[in-house]
Amino acid sequence: MSAVPARDSAKPTLIVVPYRRISAAALITNVVLILIGGFFVLPMLWMVFASIDSNPDWAIKLPTLTFANFADVIGTAGALTAFRSSLILAGTTTVISTVLAVLAAYPLSRMHIPFKRSFMLAILFASGLPVSMLIVPVYQMYVYFGWLDSLYTTALFLAASSLPFAIWLMKNFIDAVPVELEQAAAIDGASTFRILRQLVLPLTLPGIAVTAIYTFINAWGAFVIPFVLNSNPDDQPGPIEIYNFMGSHGLFKFGDLAVFSLLFSLPVILLYLFMSRYFSGAFSFSGAVRG
Amino acid sequence: MSVTAGLGPRLDRERFEAGSLAMLTPALALLGLLFVFPVLYAGYLGFTNLALVGSRSRDYSFTGLDNVVRMLGDYVFIKSSWLTILFVVGSAIIGQSVLGMVLALLLRNAVVPVRLVVGSIVIIAWVLPEITVALVWYAFSQAGGTLSILLGHREANYLVLVPMFIVSLANLWRNVAFSMLVFSAGLRNLPTEVLEAAEVEGASTWRRYTQVVLPLLRPTILTNLLLVTILNLSEFTLIYAMTQGGPGIETMTLPLYVYQEAFVFHQLGYGTAISLVLVLIGAIFSLLFVRAARSQA
Numbered sequence: 026m027s028a029v030p031a032r033d034s035a036k037p038t039l040i041v042v043p044y045r046r047i048s049a050a051a052l053i054t055n056v057v058l059i060l061i062g063g064f065f066v067l068p069m070l071w072m073v074f075a076s077i078d079s080n081p082d083w084a085i086k087l088p089t090l091t092f093a094n095f096a097d098v099i100g101t102a103g104a105l106t107a108f109r110s111s112l113i114l115a116g117t118t119t120v121i122s123t124v125l126a127v128l129a130a131y132p133l134s135r136m137h138i139p140f141k142r143s144f145m146l147a148i149l150f151a152s153g154l155p156v157s158m159l160i161v162p163v164y165q166m167y168v169y170f171g172w173l174d175s176l177y178t179t180a181l182f183l184a185a186s187s188l189p190f191a192i193w194l195m196k197n198f199i200d201a202v203p204v205e206l207e208q209a210a211a212i213d214g215a216s217t218f219r220i221l222r223q224l225v226l227p228l229t230l231p232g233i234a235v236t237a238i239y240t241f242i243n244a245w246g247a248f249v250i251p252f253v254l255n256s257n258p259d260d261q262p263g264p265i266e267i268y269n270f271m272g273s274h275g276l277f278k279f280g281d282l283a284v285f286s287l288l289f290s291l292p293v294i295l296l297y298l299f300m301s302r303y304f305s306g307a308f309s310f311s312g313a314v315r316g
Numbered sequence: 317m318s319v320t321a322g323l324g325p326r327l328d329r330e331r332f333e334a335g336s337l338a339m340l341t342p343a344l345a346l347l348g349l350l351f352v353f354p355v356l357y358a359g360y361l362g363f364t365n366l367a368l369v370g371s372r373s374r375d376y377s378f379t380g381l382d383n384v385v386r387m388l389g390d391y392v393f394i395k396s397s398w399l400t401i402l403f404v405v406g407s408a409i410i411g412q413s414v415l416g417m418v419l420a421l422l423l424r425n426a427v428v429p430v431r432l433v434v435g436s437i438v439i440i441a442w443v444l445p446e447i448t449v450a451l452v453w454y455a456f457s458q459a460g461g462t463l464s465i466l467l468g469h470r471e472a473n474y475l476v477l478v479p480m481f482i483v484s485l486a487n488l489w490r491n492v493a494f495s496m497l498v499f500s501a502g503l504r505n506l507p508t509e510v511l512e513a514a515e516v517e518g519a520s521t522w523r524r525y526t527q528v529v530l531p532l533l534r535p536t537i538l539t540n541l542l543l544v545t546i547l548n549l550s551e552f553t554l555i556y557a558m559t560q561g562g563p564g565i566e567t568m569t570l571p572l573y574v575y576q577e578a579f580v581f582h583q584l585g586y587g588t589a590i591s592l593v594l595v596l597i598g599a600i601f602s603l604l605f606v607r608a609a610r611s612q613a
Contacts, residue, residue: 050425050521051425051427054422057422058419059430061418061422061434061438062430062438065437065441065489068452068453068456068462068489069440069441069452071461071462072455075455083455083456083459083461084461084462084464084465085462125343125346126343128339128342128343129340129342129344131336132333132335132336132339132340136333136336137333138340151351153546153598155549155550155571156550157550157570157575157591157594158358159355160574161578161584162354162358162588164579165357165361165584166353166357181346182350185351186350186351188343188346192343217333217335218335245445246447248446248553248557249552249553253575263447264446267447267448268447268450268557271451286451289445289448290445293443294443294444297439
């Protein structure tokens, strides 16, 4: 289960090595890790260096320092519109998905519902279905409803596609809260909604934050759904703007592209750092689906 | 006369409460409209000749197994299926899982600064928006890019020379953190007693890992394999932004082929049929992993 804290006693398994003598194995371990780290950092470094270079190209090189690229990007209306569109798209998706997930996860965690186990399995299965399968029928439906080319209706489908995993995540968080408090409140005559609002919500706030941030990070980077459902050139979100830039092969300034991608990536990195201290437990999958 | 008469419903049995239905309804409505219905609709559209434009966009009809027959004779579809399997097996099942496990094991034994820095860099690569990963890897593999300089062939564009290898590598680079985190969590939860016993008995490091740690991690490994297979099967953005399936059709995996047939060639029906094959491949892989998990338990 996700919220069981990792046993600290399980961490150190190595023999204590006297401080100054570094064993060959330890040396190799650290050197190999540094090499792997190099493989991971190299592609990223290009973006950072090119963003402050006055004459960047595709290669990583020491920059001729300038902040003109930043001034360029921050000054253009297109970049601001892309941020605004991404914020609307990801924000709407997150609000819809998180609210519905919390509402649905509570009864799934606490109450007697027929076929609950099958339902949770169906939810888990649904979160694995490829968007490629849904995109054509949803496109047809959006044509029929007249919902194409709007950020809000696009967000509605993004919310639907992220909802199964959000429910599953949220149910695990509620499962981890001891049920005794709620039973006491129920005996004292509190209604279900009052228990939810005054007891469960405050106790699962970290879980709700993780679910919301996870949904937001995914929606912020979403590409194919807005790409197909929203072709309005006036409100394209960031990923599509970057893609259009890349498609114009060399007809753009490398520095501006690097700055825009860097600025666009920062919010999700910061959100992840904020969330990670709550999230570490979510990767133990043992006994993930319980009836 | 019954003793319980007049005492209301019995309280010793769990009952279905109306309140829980009210809380489930919004989620069920949204999932019904934009998930369950589209899935069923896809099951129908895959067997029609629906087109995006022209007369067949309105007057389409059920065409039975026509799309299946067309697929079997479609050279691009066959190649696309192989590329998809190559991508999932190479990049996800082997690459991501093996490197993820190596990282999880090494990071446990690394000195603190190395562990913090390398661990964070790997995780940042995973958190970056997919389009950013596509961009930095596009830059990395271009002629005159960092990779070509490192390998000493400045004019070589590796995204054209070995496109499938580069997109697989980029995908591995992006997703390794996921497997690393899953395996790290699995390693943390291993019983220390067993490991200590093996050590006291004088088992070599290699034997401790292959004969104690890996068998104990088997459920975690299978869960990881199942999840990375399903996630990578539907990978679209990274490959599409880097190559659009090209050069030629060298990186046209099934999700890209679905997009091309449906929205570039306007064959919505045929595109949907291909997406159903994608689901089928996912189901086959899942079944294999679930059976492997059962055979042990």
